Amino acid sequence: MxxxxxxxxxxxxxxxxxxxxxxxxxxxxxxxxxxxxxxxxxxxxxxxxxxxxxxxxxxxxxxxxxxxxxxxxxxxxxxxxxxxxxxxxxxxxxxxxxxxxxxxxxxxxxxxxxxxxxxxxxxxxxxxxxxxxxxxxxxxxxxxxxxxxxxxxxxxxxxxxxxxxxxxxVTVQDRYGVRPEQYPDIAALVGETSDNLPGVPKVGEKTAVKWLTQFGSLDELLERAEEIKGVVGGNLREHLEDVRRNRRLNRLxxxxxxxxxxxxxxxxxxxxxxxxxxxxxxxxxxxxxxxxxxxxxGEVADDPASAVVLPQPVELAAAEFATWVEAQEGEVALRITTQGGAPTRVGAATGTEVREIDWSEAAADSLRGWLESDSPKVLHDAKPQVKALLGAGIRLAGLAYDTSLAGWLLRPSFPDKTLVDLVERYLGEKLPQADPSQLVPETEGATPSQEAWFALRVAAALREDIPESVARVLTEIELPTLLTLADMEVAGVAVSHDVLSGFSGELATRADGLAQDAFALVGREFNLGSPKQLQEVLFDDLQLPKTRKTKTGYSTDAAVLADLQESNPHPFLGLLLQHREATKLRQIIESLDTAIRDDHRVHTTYVQTGSQTGRLSSTDPNLQNIPVRTEESRRIRSAFQVGDGYEALLTADYSQIEMRIMAHLSGDEGLIEAFNSGEDLHRFVGARVFGVEPSDVTAAMRTKVKAMSYGLVYGLSAFGLSKQLRIEQSEAKQLMVEYFARFGAVRDYLRASVLKAKEVGYTETIFGRRRPFPDLSSPNRVLRENAERAALNAPIQGSAADIMKIALFHIHDDLRSEGLASRVLLQIHDELVVEVAPGEWDAAERIVRSRMGDAAELSVPLDVQVGRGQDWNEAAH
DNA sequence: ATGTAGACGTA
DNA sequence: CGTACGTCTACATG
CATH class of the missing domain: 3.40.50.1010 (5'-nuclease)
Known part of the structure; x- marks a missing residue:
């Protein structure tokens, strides 16, 4: 209409x-x-x-x-x-x-x-x-x-x-029997309970409409209220003022x-x-x-890009291409496309010109000199390209900027990691993409050299936005780390299929047996791996008390099962827990086994932009979560072995690096003394907190202060501490009071650090890495308190990540510059695994110890534990 | 085929 | 009501 x-x-x-x-x-x-x-x-x-x-x-x-x-x-x-x-x-x-x-x-x-x-x-x-x-x-x-x-x-x-x-x-008239502008008159007479506006008792919509039709208007009705007979008439006369008030209030x-x-x-x-x-x-x-x-x-605001005129790529012969890139004065952007990890095409760009070639033996020969030189190069997501070149026997140097890393450093919480995303965000343009779903795409995608051209312009835009300290993290930490990670990923780690498959078979048999025992207890078969079916068994069949609620039902995780076992012991629970453990281990082993490549090694991928704090993450497979806690699970680690042509595995880990960073950042004299005394940290802290001699600190005391110390770094509450230690909340509270009475500067630092973050909107590590926290000033309590805990943790976890990265690439560079064949294979946040070549143990250990120990100048020493063995498990001791 | 939830492995 | 991750299975969607 x-x-x-x-x-x-x-x-x-x-x-x-x-x-x-x-x-x-x-x-x-x-x-x-x-x-x-x-x-x-x-x-x-x-x-x-x-x-x-x-x-x-x-x-x-x-x-x-x-x-x-x-x-x-x-x-x-x-x-x-x-x-x-x-x-x-x-x-x-x-x-x-x-x-x-x-x-x-x-x-x-x-x-x-x-x-x-x-x-x-x-x-x-x-x-x-x-x-x-x-x-x-x-x-x-x-x-x-x-x-x-x-x-x-x-x-x-x-x-x-x-x-x-x-x-x-018309609809209003049909539904309410009056014209729209009269509706408030009805509402005034009837009243509105939800607004706490009482109307005339016994008068509903019907009566109100009848009166209004009869008298023509509300004013007229109120004027001639005397004419209404009966109880309702009386009610109306008693409530005239209410009706007038209602009408005043419901007028918009x-x-x-x-x-x-x-x-x-x-x-x-x-x-x-x-x-x-x-x-x-x-x-x-x-x-x-x-x-x-x-x-x-057509209404989306990211369109104007189509107006951008792309430089048209010029296809060159290999020698001409090399001459052209070598002739450039400033930075050259580079984009190497790959297929199956090998280079296929190379594009290069300056601000105005773009050149490209197919990859070939001839291209590799011509370009090697420039690629391995210090001539500054700008790439987007350089690591896979660096690896492809390594596969072709070329070691890229002169890496001046990586737009993927820069974008992440600027906004670590956002998943816009692709060049497409960055072009949109920082240039407000659209990078042309071929539609992969079409065999003959309607729109041409950008060519490698055009992508390089975009990367160069994105780099310029990012440089405008990135603060000085963050720019230094990029060039002094992240870029050298990237080149190191490429080598580590290419190297891989030797994993024994035989060790794994033997263990997997054992676990499969055991899991089967446990499942059969469990079914016998319950009286029927079901899927033990289904939380949903498990709930039926636990809470219906076995009539166990309901546990902690989840989104979809009741939790059956290990913690609540352990609680249940304590309050309502049942043999099924034990079987279930053991079954979970066996199947979990088996699943880890299986995924590891399928990741073993033809060279008998597992090659993980480190995602350098994978965390918000500065840590690495590891995928396909994740080698940063290989089990270690139980004796049995360590058998998996014994499958990680020294490779052919090498002599030993060296493991090196920082002991209590986060607590040391906390001691440094807070300047707490007690904590600093703890680390300088050489005494076991938790024993030292326990002695102070409980007022006893270090030799008199019991195992229980040590457990408590240890949990407290670790919890501090995560923003632990008395509630959380009591849950973790299975003690009363009041006792946890008391523990916190005693702890802070001795180590007050720690609490002062944590408070001040969150307060500062609230003020400036971000946290900062010792080396200047930043993480924004917009939610610190959110009116929403849940959001705000989550942000507070994360903000408290970020500088500590982040500084530890910075320190490890610095140690990592220095070790890598030292090993190479000293002409050693030993190489770093793995990084697990505070631990490195190095494969040591014959005769190089002493040199490797010296480099690892000094580079890890000297990675940062803190007010407490950085303690490094080194182990040696034929496999990862053996090397851990 | 793809996404979510629950569970659980690591530092 | 403790930070940071990745991956598996089951199950619900399309």
């Missing part, structure tokens, strides 16, 4: 609709891993994008209440007073919802002391006067009064938030002063990256394409 020539203004009551969504959607399904509830946000946005898609408004705004206080509460303090407190879980979602809307370029309107519906009423009135078709979207019945021929109300039906009922003057303001007019609310292009970022944080996946679809691809 809308006149397509007229613009459509849609105004939405964000508060009331989000509130309905909050109750409509089960919170279990809408909680992020950080425990942020998102049901109201999701429900609102879901409905919102449907609306935009269906109604295609040309102008758009969402209004929110500021607080419960408004001019209505000034007039009538009891207004809405009976409403229960809006839950914190709901209120916390509103700022995030507003962030989403901001990213979608939707104006968010609020005004102190004014309710959202008054803003709606004002805009609707103005819009209708100015020739718009107006759509009011609200869950508050009072907005019915706004309906006219030009103003339509969309009101959520009882079925749910996604169903909106459309009210025009149409003259609120706003900073915007309808014309200012024209639909704007969305901030595509901003929407991606916040949706990623809220863990919305399916919503993203819906938003983009609703706003229409």
């Amino acid at each position: 809308t006149d397509s020539a007229k613009p459509t203004l849609m105004v939405v009551d964000g508060h009331s609709l989000a509130y309905r969504a909050f109750f409509a959607l089960p919170v279990e399904n809408f909680t992020t891993k950080d425990n942020q509830h998102t049901n109201a946000i999701y429900g609102f946005l879901s409905m919102f994008v449907n609306l935009i898609k269906a109604e295609k408004p040309t102008h758009l705004a969402v209004a929110f209440d500021t607080s419960r206080h408004s001019f209505r509460t000034d007039v009538y303090p009891e207004y809405k007073a009976t409403r229960s407190e809006t839950p914190q879980e709901f209120r916390g979602q509103i700022p995030l919802l507003q962030d989403c809307l901001a990213a979608m370029s939707v104006p968010v309107l609020t005004k102190e002391g004014i309710e959202a519906d008054d803003i709606l009423a004002t805009l609707a009135t103005q819009g209708a006067q100015q020739g718009y078709d107006v759509l009011v979207v609200s869950g508050d019945r009072d907005t019915i009064q706004l309906v006219t021929d030009d103003v339509t109300l969309l009101y959520p039906s009882v079925q749910g938030v996604s169903q909106l009922k459309r009210y025009d003057p 303001l149409t003259d609120v002063e706003l900073p915007v007019a309808p014309a200012d609310l024209v639909v704007a292009p969305i901030d595509a990256q901003g929407v991606r970022d916040i949706f990623a944080r809220l863990e919305f996946r399916t919503l993203l394409p819906r938003v983009f679809e609703a706003v229409g691809a």
Whole structure:
């Protein structure tokens, strides 16, 4: 019925609709891993994008209440007073919802002391006067009064938030029996319980409509109230003032002063990256394409790129290509495409020109000199390219910049690691990509040299944004580490298939036996590996008490099973735990075994941008989580063996590096003394905390202070400590008090460090690596406290990561520069595994000890433990 | 085929 | 209600 020539203004009551969504959607399904509830946000946005898609408004705004206080509460303090407190879980979602809307370029309107519906009423009135078709979207019945021929109300039906009922003057008349502008008269007579506005007793909608029809208007009715007979007549006469008050309060303001007019609310292009970022944080996946679809691809603000003119690649012969790159004065960007780990093409770029060639023997020969020279080169994600060159016998040097690492250092929390992402974020352009789903792509992807050209420009943009200290972390730590990691990945580590498969067979037999015993106990067979089926068995068949709740049911993890075993001993529990252990070990062994390559070695990939703190991560397979805790699991480590042509494995690990960093950063004299005394740390701390001689520290005391010390680094609470140690919360609290009485500077440092982070918005390691923490000032308590713990940990874990990286590449470089064949194979956060060539043990040990010990100048020594063996397990002692 | 939840391995 | 990771299985989606 809308006149397509007229613009459509849609105004939405964000508060009331989000509130309905909050109750409509089960919170279990809408909680992020950080425990942020998102049901109201999701429900609102879901409905919102449907609306935009269906109604295609040309102008758009969402209004929110500021607080419960408004001019209505000034007039009538009891207004809405009976409403229960809006839950914190709901209120916390509103700022995030507003962030989403901001990213979608939707104006968010609020005004102190004014309710959202008054803003709606004002805009609707103005819009209708100015020739718009107006759509009011609200869950508050009072907005019915706004309906006219030009103003339509969309009101959520009882079925749910996604169903909106459309009210025009005819529908209102049909449903309520009065014209829209009379609806407040009915509401005034009937009253509104939810707003704590009592009406006339015994008067409902029917009576109210009858009276209004009979008298023509509310004023007339109140004037001639004497004419109404019976009990209700009496009631009306007794409540005249209430009705007048109700009518005053339910009249929406149409003259609120706003900073915007309808014309200012024209639909704007969305901030595509901003929407991606916040949706990623809220863990919305399916919503993203819906938003983009609703706003229409043409409306997305990341388009202007098509206007960028790409330099056209010039294909050269190998010798000419080498001459060209060698002739360049400044940095040259480089992009080596690979297939199966071998180079296929090479592209090079300066700011204005691009050149490329196919990879070939001739190309390798011509380019070797330049590639191995110090001439500065800029790459995006250099490591796989460095590895491909190593495979071709070329060792890349002169690595001046890696845009992937730089992007990560600047924003470690964002997953935009591809060049496409960086081009979009830092250049606001689109890197042309061929559609991989099409055999004959409609759009040409960028060529290698064009990608290099983009990388060079991204590097320039990143250099603008990156603070000095972070830039130094890139050039002085990350880039040399990258080259070291490439060598480590290429080297791999020898793993014995025979050791693994023997163990795997044993475990399989054992797991089978345990499963059969368990089935016999329960009286039926089921899948022990299914948490769902397991719950039935534990809580229905065996009638064990319910445990800790999870999103989908009750937990069956090892900790709660151990608790259950204590409170309700049952032989099934023991079998289950043993079965879990056996199958877990077997699964680790299997995945390791399938990762063994033809050279009998396992080649992991270190993800240098894989953490937010500066640590590495390891994938395909992950060699940083090989079991070690139990005697049995260490058999897996004995499968990691010294390779052919080498003499021994050397392991070197930092002892208590995080506590040492804490001692250094806090300057706590007690802790510094502990490390300088040479005494066992936990014994020393235990002696101080419990006021006994170090020799009198019992095992129990040591366990307690050890847990406390480690917990400190993670922001542990008395609650967490009591749980971990299985002691009373009061005792944990007391332990913390005693601990801090002796080591107070530690607490002072931790407090000050979080406070500083809140002030500047980021944390910093000893070497200047930064991690942003926007959530430290979040009004949402869960988000804020999570951020506080992470912020407390980040400088400590991050500094340890920095120190290890520095030691790692120095060891790597020293081994090479001394012409040794020994090589570093693995890094497990605070441990290195080195494969030592015959006759090189002493040299290797010397280099490892000195480089690890001297990696940083702290106020306490960096202690390094070195072990030697034929396999990883043996070398660990 | 792809994604999520629960569980669990490491520092 | 302790930080940082990766990977497996089962199971629910498409």
